[in-house]
Amino acid sequence: MSRIHRLPAALANQIAAGEVVERPASVVKELVENSLDAGARRIVVTTEYGGKRLVRVEDDGEGMVAEDARLALERHATSKIRTSDDLAAIETLGFRGEALPSIASVSHLMLRTRARGSASGTEIRVNGGLVESETEAGSPEGTRIDVEDLFYNLPARRKFLKSDAAEAAQVSRIVTQLALGAHQTGFSLVAAGRRVLECPPAATRLERLFQIYGDVSDLIEVHRETGGVSIAGYVAPLAETGPRRGPQNVFINGRLVRDKTITHAIIDAYSVASIKERSPEVHLFIEMPLDAVDVNVHPTKAEVRFREQSLVHEVVRRALTDALGRSGAPALTLSAPESFGGLGFGSAVPAALSGLAPGETMPIPGVLAGGSYPSRWRQEHPGPGSAAGTWHAGTAAGTVHQAPGTEGVFPPLVPLGQFRDTFIVAVDNDGIAIIDQHVAHERVLYERTLERLTTGRVESQRLLVPMIVEMASGTRDALLGRAADLDRLGFVVEDFGGSALRVSAAPALLGAEDAASTLKALGEDLEGLDRGSPAEAALKQMAATIACHAAVKANYPLTYEKMVHILAELAATSYSTICPHGRPVMLRLTRREVERNFERI
Numbered sequence: 001m002s003r004i005h006r007l008p009a010a011l012a013n014q015i016a017a018g019e020v021v022e023r024p025a026s027v028v029k030e031l032v033e034n035s036l037d038a039g040a041r042r043i044v045v046t047t048e049y050g051g052k053r054l055v056r057v058e059d060d061g062e063g064m065v066a067e068d069a070r071l072a073l074e075r076h077a078t079s080k081i082r083t084s085d086d087l088a089a090i091e092t093l094g095f096r097g098e099a100l101p102s103i104a105s106v107s108h109l110m111l112r113t114r115a116r117g118s119a120s121g122t123e124i125r126v127n128g129g130l131v132e133s134e135t136e137a138g139s140p141e142g143t144r145i146d147v148e149d150l151f152y153n154l155p156a157r158r159k160f161l162k163s164d165a166a167e168a169a170q171v172s173r174i175v176t177q178l179a180l181g182a183h184q185t186g187f188s189l190v191a192a193g194r195r196v197l198e199c200p201p202a203a204t205r206l207e208r209l210f211q212i213y214g215d216v217s218d219l220i221e222v223h224r225e226t227g228g229v230s231i232a233g234y235v236a237p238l239a240e241t242g243p244r245r246g247p248q249n250v251f252i253n254g255r256l257v258r259d260k261t262i263t264h265a266i267i268d269a270y271s272v273a274s275i276k277e278r279s280p281e282v283h284l285f286i287e288m289p290l291d292a293v294d295v296n297v298h299p300t301k302a303e304v305r306f307r308e309q310s311l312v313h314e315v316v317r318r319a320l321t322d323a324l325g326r327s328g329a330p331a332l333t334l335s336a337p338e339s340f341g342g343l344g345f346g347s348a349v350p351a352a353l354s355g356l357a358p359g360e361t362m363p364i365p366g367v368l369a370g371g372s373y374p375s376r377w378r379q380e381h382p383g384p385g386s387a388a389g390t391w392h393a394g395t396a397a398g399t400v401h402q403a404p405g406t407e408g409v410f411p412p413l414v415p416l417g418q419f420r421d422t423f424i425v426a427v428d429n430d431g432i433a434i435i436d437q438h439v440a441h442e443r444v445l446y447e448r449t450l451e452r453l454t455t456g457r458v459e460s461q462r463l464l465v466p467m468i469v470e471m472a473s474g475t476r477d478a479l480l481g482r483a484a485d486l487d488r489l490g491f492v493v494e495d496f497g498g499s500a501l502r503v504s505a506a507p508a509l510l511g512a513e514d515a516a517s518t519l520k521a522l523g524e525d526l527e528g529l530d531r532g533s534p535a536e537a538a539l540k541q542m543a544a545t546i547a548c549h550a551a552v553k554a555n556y557p558l559t560y561e562k563m564v565h566i567l568a569e570l571a572a573t574s575y576s577t578i579c580p581h582g583r584p585v586m587l588r589l590t591r592r593e594v595e596r597n598f599e600r601i
Contacts, residue, residue, distance in 0.1 A: 033093035070124065270320070
């Protein structure tokens with residue numbers, strides 16, 4: 001007797017529903033994607049009890065004639081593909097023809113639709129996959145679908161749904177994401193009689209982001225096009241101080257997707273500037289040839305497969321890296337205005353500058369002539385001694401002008417002094433900046449150390465008397481396991497027995513007095529690093545630890561020349577808004593904020 005038999009159509013549909021319909025939010029996603037494919041300019045989603053009692057999706061799309069409405073409720077019936085060749089270049093969001101029959105098999109479903117230009121519409125009611133009625137009905141052009149009592153005939157599945165509030169949150173999240181991906185379409189979400197989301201059609205993606213998230217002025221624009229892959233969007237700045245995890249929305253040719261390749265590229269881009277693990281706010285819109293991506297690899301079409309995975313990874317990583325690098329610190333760009341716009345420093349200008357008469361010149365502090373400065377900061381023909389150039393006093397009181405021929409070398413941030421020997425207070429045309437001197441110097445030293453590690457080794461200093469450093473055995477073992485990397489970093493260590501290490505050389509930028517404490521911190525950091533982490537991660541960790549211990553400390557008084565030096569070095573770094581551990585470098589108070597607080601605008 002045969003043991004294999006055909007499943008009843010209703011049971012087969014319920015099994016298919018298990019793949020497509022996980023929860024009310026899944027229903028919303030499938031129905032809204034169909035609405036977008038139908039050219040809808042307005043979509044209204046209504047839910048009750050988190051979507052368990054009701055999910056309604058209404059649109060003003062092209063609608064359907066009666067025959068198409070009947071076919072849409074049959075499995076694998078679709079208007080979007082006809083041959084197997086079409087699968088290689090899918091340009092619509094829904095294409096399998098599974099969504100409606102699968103949803104109808106586990107709910108009470110009502111489909112009401114009217115094609116554009118038709119005199120009347122069609123209403124079809126389905127219960128548990130069986131068509132109960134089909135009638136002519138009056139309705140606006142477009143389609144409305146009501147899904148009631150989801151999983152009413154599958155109590156085991158219904159039991160696994162979460163609370164009404166939790167399911168409502170999932171619906172809100174998916175509607176928000178779909179609205180972000182289709183900014184030219186208006187979206188409304190009504191939950192339990194309350195309007196949760198209202199987004200009229202937006203002219204730009206940035207406008208839609210503002211509609212959804214409010215103030216997005218701190219986001220950084222991303223744009224890159226390489227090898228047929230185009231990337232646009234907005235991402236969180238490096239120095240973001242908000243929640244550690246932010247929303248991440250990625251769209252491929254308009255389709256909302258989850259992809260490990262892109263997620264890894266995002267992590268890679270942010271790790272260039274910081275060793276702190278982050279899941280930043282990211283909104284990316286990626287366009288590529290249709291045949292370069294396979295969207296038919298997941299039942300809910302949430303995952304994709306790329307023909308050139310490494311290319312996509314590299315384009316995304318570089319797009320974000322470039323954007324984050326450009327964002328750097330707007331206050332530290334090196335394009336100098338001719339004057340400071342009459343900010344009127346008065347007595348706050350450092351004494352070395354405030355005493356200049358109009359037209360008088362003075363030497364730039366000798367620290368600016370140091371070899372560690374980038375070439376764009378050095379005068380092409382420095383004079384004798386420590387002078388590296390000259391300032392010219394402005395003709396207006398309290399303004400500072402550049403000397404002729406030195407355009408572009410005057411740092412826009414002018415330090416005024418220190419606050420509590422910890423923060424540098426500086427001004428420019430755009431407002432006031434408070435810079436954490438330790439964090440700023442740490443950023444500078446981190447990039448300098450990492451650059452030298454990638455090109456060779458850090459300058460080392462042989463100790464006159466080798467040090468014996470005692471530490472925990474795990475810390476000691478972690479250091480000995482990275483002895484070669486430590487050598488590149490400037491440390492020369494060897495086993496001294498027990499839990500001790502013998503240190504005969506240390507990085508020159510540290511000094512012997514800090515070498516022991518830094519080495520212990522390095523060992524603890526390396527011990528905590530995942531053993532499967534690549535060598536690059538270990539080098540970044542080492543560079544961050546060295547920079548932290550070598551940087552100027554808080555509660556340390558600085559000369560004016562040293563403040564100028566730190567700001568100049570910071571201006572030359574690629575990512576000057578955060579330290580390698582993710583702490584912000586500066587606090588900005590813009591000119592507009594100052595004027596607003598004093599009721600001048």
